[in-house]
Amino acid sequence: MAAPQIKADALAARIAGLTRAPTGWLGAAQADALARLTAMGLPVKRDEYWRYTDPTSLTTAVASPASVFDARDESPIFGSIDALRIVFVDGIFDAARSDDLTMAGVEVERLATAGRADIHWARDLYGALEARGQTPVRRPLAALNTAFATDGILIRVTGQGTRPVALIYEHESVTSDVILHHCIKIEPGASLTVLESGPAAARFVKVMEVDLAEGAAFHHIRAQGRAHERRACTHIFARLQARALFKSFTLTANGALTRNEAVVELLGDDARAHIAGAAAGDGAFHHDDTVFVTHTGQRCESRQVFKKVLKNGAVGVFQGKILVKPGAQKTDGYQISQALLLDEDSQFLAKPELEIYADDVKCSHGSTSGAIDETALFYLRSRGVPEAAAQALLVLAFLAEAIAEIEDEAIADDIRSRLEGWLDRHTAQG
Amino acid sequence: MLNINNLHVKLADEDKVILRGVNLQIGAGEVHAIMGPNGSGKSTLSYVLSGRDGYMVTDGSATLEGEELLEMEPDERAAAGLFLAFQYPVEIPGVGNMTFLRTAVNAQRKARGEAEISAGDFLKLVREKAKALKIDAEMLKRPVNVGFSGGEKKRNEILQMAMLEPKMCILDETDSGLDVDAMKLVADGVNALRSAGRSFLVITHYQRLLDHIAPDVVHIMAQGQIIKTGGPELALEVENNGYADILAEQN
Numbered sequence: 001m002a003a004p005q006i007k008a009d010a011l012a013a014r015i016a017g018l019t020r021a022p023t024g025w026l027g028a029a030q031a032d033a034l035a036r037l038t039a040m041g042l043p044v045k046r047d048e049y050w051r052y053t054d055p056t057s058l059t060t061a062v063a064s065p066a067s068v069f070d071a072r073d074e075s076p077i078f079g080s081i082d083a084l085r086i087v088f089v090d091g092i093f094d095a096a097r098s099d100d101l102t103m104a105g106v107e108v109e110r111l112a113t114a115g116r117a118d119i120h121w122a123r124d125l126y127g128a129l130e131a132r133g134q135t136p137v138r139r140p141l142a143a144l145n146t147a148f149a150t151d152g153i154l155i156r157v158t159g160q161g162t163r164p165v166a167l168i169y170e171h172e173s174v175t176s177d178v179i180l181h182h183c184i185k186i187e188p189g190a191s192l193t194v195l196e197s198g199p200a201a202a203r204f205v206k207v208m209e210v211d212l213a214e215g216a217a218f219h220h221i222r223a224q225g226r227a228h229e230r231r232a233c234t235h236i237f238a239r240l241q242a243r244a245l246f247k248s249f250t251l252t253a254n255g256a257l258t259r260n261e262a263v264v265e266l267l268g269d270d271a272r273a274h275i276a277g278a279a280a281g282d283g284a285f286h287h288d289d290t291v292f293v294t295h296t297g298q299r300c301e302s303r304q305v306f307k308k309v310l311k312n313g314a315v316g317v318f319q320g321k322i323l324v325k326p327g328a329q330k331t332d333g334y335q336i337s338q339a340l341l342l343d344e345d346s347q348f349l350a351k352p353e354l355e356i357y358a359d360d361v362k363c364s365h366g367s368t369s370g371a372i373d374e375t376a377l378f379y380l381r382s383r384g385v386p387e388a389a390a391q392a393l394l395v396l397a398f399l400a401e402a403i404a405e406i407e408d409e410a411i412a413d414d415i416r417s418r419l420e421g422w423l424d425r426h427t428a429q430g
Numbered sequence: 431m432l433n434i435n436n437l438h439v440k441l442a443d444e445d446k447v448i449l450r451g452v453n454l455q456i457g458a459g460e461v462h463a464i465m466g467p468n469g470s471g472k473s474t475l476s477y478v479l480s481g482r483d484g485y486m487v488t489d490g491s492a493t494l495e496g497e498e499l500l501e502m503e504p505d506e507r508a509a510a511g512l513f514l515a516f517q518y519p520v521e522i523p524g525v526g527n528m529t530f531l532r533t534a535v536n537a538q539r540k541a542r543g544e545a546e547i548s549a550g551d552f553l554k555l556v557r558e559k560a561k562a563l564k565i566d567a568e569m570l571k572r573p574v575n576v577g578f579s580g581g582e583k584k585r586n587e588i589l590q591m592a593m594l595e596p597k598m599c600i601l602d603e604t605d606s607g608l609d610v611d612a613m614k615l616v617a618d619g620v621n622a623l624r625s626a627g628r629s630f631l632v633i634t635h636y637q638r639l640l641d642h643i644a645p646d647v648v649h650i651m652a653q654g655q656i657i658k659t660g661g662p663e664l665a666l667e668v669e670n671n672g673y674a675d676i677l678a679e680q681n
Contacts, residue, residue: 374483380533382516384505386537387503393529394524397525397573401524
């Protein structure tokens with residue numbers, strides 16, 4: 001069989017059983033996305049963009065089952081943050097567990113219901129940023145998401161200082177295979193914080209499109225679920241107009257496979273985008289941060305700060321790019337990716353890239369991987385701190401630069417305490 | 431307090447013998463000084479006592495109040511009352527000095543079965559001790575030793591000592607890299623901690639530190655052994671004549 005046919009068959013198998021919206025603006029957008037997906041085909045391991053992460057488990061017709069993680073009596077993350085809670089159980093919106101979706105200064109709607117209308121603000125956003133993000137690098141799984149998302153949340157913000165929106169993804173079925181697509185539009189000068197948490201499903205494919213108008217601000221803090229066997233492929237597409245601020249932080253502890261892509265375009269002048277992540281993996285853990293930041297406007301600032309702690313054969317991947325377009329003068333781009341390898345079995349694969357077409361810019365990048373500093377460890381122990389606690393302190397210190405990207409101290413404390421919990425469970429044996 | 435008996439130590443990775451039968455007894459409340467030329471094994475002695483990796487004890491023992499130190503983990507030795515002021519204090523980016531101090535104090539309390547110190551009491555205590563050492567609030571907030579000057583690092587060591595209240599303090603070339611004023615400040619900090627229940631082992635190249643921290647006993651170390659022991663006058667003799675005479679006498 002010819003290769004194109006094999007590719008077409010693989011795609012047909014993957015999307016068999018998935019449904020699209022038949023009518024309305026959503027139906028039209030999903031038909032467009034399917035056309036994009038069909039033209040691209042599904043990703044395969046030999047694609048350059050998937051060189052370090054095998055996409056097979058994300059592209060098979062049926063998702064591998066994932067046992068449901070029992071967090072026992074642990075209180076849910078962000079539980080103490082006053083937020084508008086929106087709960088999905090295995091990808092299905094659960095009204096009973098969610099708050100009432102009304103909040104001053106914010107419109108919150110379900111994609112599943114809003115998609116049936118003929119006219120809706122989200123019509124111009126849904127799939128639009130994803131489609132823009134398909135060049136220069138193809139992202140077929142994002143197109144697949146746009147084409148077949150069954151639900152999601154549409155948020156339009158006109159006010160400031162509103163309560164955060166908490167998207168909570170419960171995982172209850174071992175075979176759940178979920179596609180969610182969120183659209184967030186923040187009007188001029190408005191701001192929003194979105195918290196995301198939970199494992200969501202055995203296989204979770206998610207897209208979030210964030211459109212920031214002039215002077216808008218978006219804070220995104222995500223804690224991906226602790227379930228060991230879950231697989232996730234997520235995309236965030238963001239577009240920033242002048243003076244907009246985009247901040248995204250992700251904590252990933254556990255998960256068999258995680259690929260988090262962030263595709264951010266600084267379109268207007270004086271915009272700022274900070275993307276950060278802290279990942280902690282022990283054993284069967286493959287974590288991939290793939291980031292693409294495009295500077296189009298002038299005097300924009302971007303930061304990418306990714307830190308990973310790996311042990312027992314865990315694998316960390318970072319593919320990060322800063323593209324500075326012609327005319328994007330006075331760009332300030334920064335990128336750091338670092339791994340702390342707690343043993344010799346773990347691996348960190350990094351591909352930092354800079355592509356610059358403007359002549360008056362400041363861009364720096366760095367990537368390191370190393371072991372715990374034995375001298376520092378001894379220093380702490382000589383002061384009476386037991387080995388496991390000393391190691392935990394040094395690991396948290398290593399992750400500190402990424403966590404520092406979270407502006408809200410209560411949220412940052414929550415993230416820190418989760419990491420401390422992970423370290424308690426995973427470094428006690430040394 | 432500290433009893434070192436016939437201690438033999440080699441490097442763990444190679445056949446290089448560093449200590450060749452060290453004997454040393456320090457009584458409660460006493461201040462002993464060890465002087466000696468470079469490479470005599472002074473720093474190794476301090477590392478072996480505090481439990482640093484990379485050394486192998488081939489013979490002998492070292493006890494603190496009758497307890498065998500050499501079988502304990504480094505943190506257990508600290509909880510038992512041993513403290514080493516490092517020659518080169520370690521920088522730990524990302525760990526605040528206050529967090530470091532509180533973690534250490536509480537870890538030792540926990541090891542001894544005591545309750546944790548309250549945040550308020552800790553703050554009060556650390557401010558009071560820091561003030562005496564001219565350590566300002568800014569230094570307490572910064573990451574451990576990061577960006578500290580040589581003098582600040584050494585004062586920070588003494589602050590840790592003051593907070594942890596050990597029984598047996600080893601000062602490894604605490605005077606190195608210090609100007610006269612800084613040395614005096616450090617020495618004042620040490621002297622303030624002298625008490626009947628606390629002993630000191632001061633390792634130094636120079637007599638000048640001993641002008642400020644007066645020792646009861648002075649030992650000369652060479653080639654992995656203590657070759658001569660005397661009173662404070664021995665330090666003056668070294669200062670005036672160098673080690674050559676003492677070494678020659680030994681041979």
